[in-house]
Amino acid sequence: MSIKGKAYIAGIYEHPTRLAKDISLAQIHAQCAKGALEDAGLTKDDVDGYFCAGDAPGLGPMSMVEYMGLKPRHVDSTDTGGSSYVLHVGHAAEAIAAGKCKVALITLAGRPRAEGMATGTVPRSRGGTPTPDEPFEFPYGPTVVNMYAMCAMRHMYEYGTTSEQLAWIKVAASHHAQYNPHALLKDVVTVEEVVNSPMISDPLHRLDCCVITDGGGAIVVVAPEIAAKLKRPKVKLLGASEFVKTQMGGKVDLTYSGARFTGAAAFAEAGVKPADIKYASIYDSFTITVLMQLEDLGFCEKGKGGAFVADGNLISGTGKLPFNTDGGGLCSNHPGNRGGLTKVLEAVRQLRGEAHPKVQVANCNLAVAHGTGGSLGLRHGSATIILERE
Amino acid sequence: MAEAKERKLPAPAISQETEAYWDAAGKGKLLVRKCKSCGQAHHYPRTICPFCFSDDTEWVEASGKGTIYSFSVMRRAPVPYAMAYVTLAEGPRMVTNIVDCDFDALKCEQAVKLVFKPTDGGPPLAMFTPV
Numbered sequence: 307m308s309i310k311g312k313a314y315i316a317g318i319y320e321h322p323t324r325l326a327k328d329i330s331l332a333q334i335h336a337q338c339a340k341g342a343l344e345d346a347g348l349t350k351d352d353v354d355g356y357f358c359a360g361d362a363p364g365l366g367p368m369s370m371v372e373y374m375g376l377k378p379r380h381v382d383s384t385d386t387g388g389s390s391y392v393l394h395v396g397h398a399a400e401a402i403a404a405g406k407c408k409v410a411l412i413t414l415a416g417r418p419r420a421e422g423m424a425t426g427t428v429p430r431s432r433g434g435t436p437t438p439d440e441p442f443e444f445p446y447g448p449t450v451v452n453m454y455a456m457c458a459m460r461h462m463y464e465y466g467t468t469s470e471q472l473a474w475i476k477v478a479a480s481h482h483a484q485y486n487p488h489a490l491l492k493d494v495v496t497v498e499e500v501v502n503s504p505m506i507s508d509p510l511h512r513l514d515c516c517v518i519t520d521g522g523g524a525i526v527v528v529a530p531e532i533a534a535k536l537k538r539p540k541v542k543l544l545g546a547s548e549f550v551k552t553q554m555g556g557k558v559d560l561t562y563s564g565a566r567f568t569g570a571a572a573f574a575e576a577g578v579k580p581a582d583i584k585y586a587s588i589y590d591s592f593t594i595t596v597l598m599q600l601e602d603l604g605f606c607e608k609g610k611g612g613a614f615v616a617d618g619n620l621i622s623g624t625g626k627l628p629f630n631t632d633g634g635g636l637c638s639n640h641p642g643n644r645g646g647l648t649k650v651l652e653a654v655r656q657l658r659g660e661a662h663p664k665v666q667v668a669n670c671n672l673a674v675a676h677g678t679g680g681s682l683g684l685r686h687g688s689a690t691i692i693l694e695r696e
Numbered sequence: 697m698a699e700a701k702e703r704k705l706p707a708p709a710i711s712q713e714t715e716a717y718w719d720a721a722g723k724g725k726l727l728v729r730k731c732k733s734c735g736q737a738h739h740y741p742r743t744i745c746p747f748c749f750s751d752d753t754e755w756v757e758a759s760g761k762g763t764i765y766s767f768s769v770m771r772r773a774p775v776p777y778a779m780a781y782v783t784l785a786e787g788p789r790m791v792t793n794i795v796d797c798d799f800d801a802l803k804c805e806q807a808v809k810l811v812f813k814p815t816d817g818g819p820p821l822a823m824f825t826p827v
Contacts, residue, residue: 427770427772427773431706431709436709436711438711438713438740438742439740440708440709441708441709441710441711441714441718441740442708442739442740442741442790442791443740443791444706444708444709445705445706445707445708445815445818445821446705446779446791446792446793446821446823447770447773447777447779447793448779448791449770449779451770451772452768452770452779453768453779455768455779456766456767456768456779456780456781457766458768459766459767459768459804460765460766460804463766463804463805504771504772505771505772506770506771506772507768507769507770507771507772507779508767508768508769508771509768510768553789553791554746555736555738555739555742555745555746555747555788556737556738556739556740556784556787556788556789556790557788557789558765558781558789560765560766560781684791
């Protein structure tokens with residue numbers, strides 16, 4: 307059984323805020339849900355499936371189900387960090403294909419800026435009963451940035467990847483962000499500006515890192531018979547895959563991500579190849595995240611990511627593979643430190659022809675959205691979806 | 697030269713499963729868990745082998761020799777430090793720090809040896825320094 311053609315993305319919404327001092331976490335979730343349902347032309351009472359991850363307040367989905375007055379007959383609060391919402395699209399399609407729901411709502415929200423969270427540079431213990439890995443990691447000071455940085459360091463060692471090549475990823479994102487009125491960082495930057503920005507954790511500079519923003523978003527996934535009745539352009543799910551990559555009992559290899567497995571599986575299910583893809587939403591917590599995922603998804607050979615991203619190859623209109631045309635997490639938005647949902651949103655905008663005209667890809671009929679959640683250097687969840695404009 | 701200053705290390709949260717590891721650390725020894733069924737050592741230590749799922753596992757003392765698999769100097773910290781994975785001579789790669797060295801001279805595949813650094817009220821942590 308496959309989910310190919312069994313579900314459509316009918317509604318999307320991205321909260322315009324990037325600093326949510328005066329609104330609550332539940333409020334952002336609900337505002338995003340309302341926006342996505344209105345975009346689809348559906349109402350709250352149409353929702354019979356609800357999906358959220360660990361950013362939702364309360365135990366699993368229950369507090370938000372109550373807050374929004376939902377009556378779901380299917381819920382799923384799988385949490386694989388920032389990749390959760392890409393994974394949720396696949397799970398929603400499975401539930402729809404199995405007849406467990408017809409209108410699935412996925413929400414995300416977060417307020418790390420308003421809460422003054424030191425997102426990337428301070429080691430964090432999760433509290434409560436320690437995870438089995440915690441005593442063997444936390445005391446050493448793993449942060450978000452230094453664990454991703456170790457992936458970059460090893461990739462540079464094995465493949466000769468350079469800081470200038472990584473910088474091109476940020477440069478491309480900034481070219482796109484200049485057209486997004488909601489982007490946190492709208493200024494176009496140069497390779498020189500990236501490599502001359504302060505070193506945070508070798509070899510990642512400040513401008514190799516994504517933004518920290520408040521906000522959120524929502525996605526509505528529906529059954530084919532629902533999509534047929536709606537007025538919005540139809541975006542069909544062709545393939546979906548998920549994976550959890552770990553340290554493998556001490557056999558860790560930092561040069562590849564779970565995208566190696568999810569990309570192959572999602573492309574196989576969709577029956578398309580990376581070369582067919584017109585637009586790619588690629589998780590961009592850091593520049594190295596993008597480079598490794600592009601290799602692992604099959605857009606270029608392993609180790610050749612540096613050459614692939616250089617010289618503007620990811621810039622819409624000039625490059626061969628337009629990516630993250632909303633400015634991505636590197637420049638626009640990384641709500642709640644979880645960037646997977648916004649990856650799906652820009653892919654849908656591109657397929658609908660509703661991206662900003664300056665970055666809209668011509669005849670965009672096939673797109674990929676990929677998420678990485680958790681820590682690339684410790685353990686992470688990967689999720690890939692392939693979407694088609696019908 | 698960006699040299700490592702001493703920084704305060706939090707005590708590890710010890711579970712029943714790994715008390716022996718931390719008792720050994722207190723005596724200056726690094727233990728790894730080895731499977732008697734498949735013969736492979738793993739890290740972090742578990743009673744059930746993550747490779748073959750046998751529960752016939754035992755502690756063995758590591759030689760303390762290893763090489764840097766990857767590292768990153770966390771510059772934006774009150775006291776900068778070098779996060780690393782070290783490949784132990786016994787096989788597994790472990791999360792650790794590289795200490796007592798010139799951070800700017802560190803390289804992947806560099807040979808390192810075991811040292812222990814005290815924590816705040818707990819057993820010491822296994823770390824490594826260039827040979």
